[in-house]
Amino acid sequence: MSARRDERGSAAIFVIGMSLVLIVCAGLVVDGGLGINARMRVADDAEQAARVAADSIDVDLLRSGGGLVINEQLARQRAASYLGRRGYGAGQYAIDVDGNQVDVEVRDTTETTLLKLINVDSYDVRATASSVPQTEAD
DSSP states (O other): OHHHHHTTTHHHHHHHHHHHHHHHHHHHHHHHHHHHHHHHHHHHHHHHHHHHHHTOBOHHHHHTTOOOOBOHHHHHHHHHHHHHHTTOOGGGEEEEEETTEEEEEEEEEEEOSSGGGGTOOEEEEEEEEEEOOOOSOO
16 A cells, blocks of 8 residues: 555656646747748848849949949848838848849847747847849740
8 A cells, every 4th residue: 555655646747747848849839830930031031132132233334335233332222221121120131242143141030939938038040042133034
């Protein structure tokens, strides 16, 4: 009879342990989904900013026969303006204009919901995109 008394409470400890594991798993599912969504949003914003910047060609040079060249200052300004309207601060993105290619990198932080219970408050998401001006019709 004393052997049975020693096992009292072991089921409660198992249930508490499994409950914690299930909460962490739910946190991974919920916060993982939010992270994937945030990564897709950041990638979309980087792609659109690169497209806007690549569309900033030097029209005067093109009309004078000088060729298709991206106006670097205008490209940076237009991409920064687009990203600013999307809510990104100056330190959250980088715009690189190299010849006729524009590269945009966007960084953001995603807050967690359930993973805060295990001291994971946020994580960083990042995306890069490149674009060149369209030179012929598809």
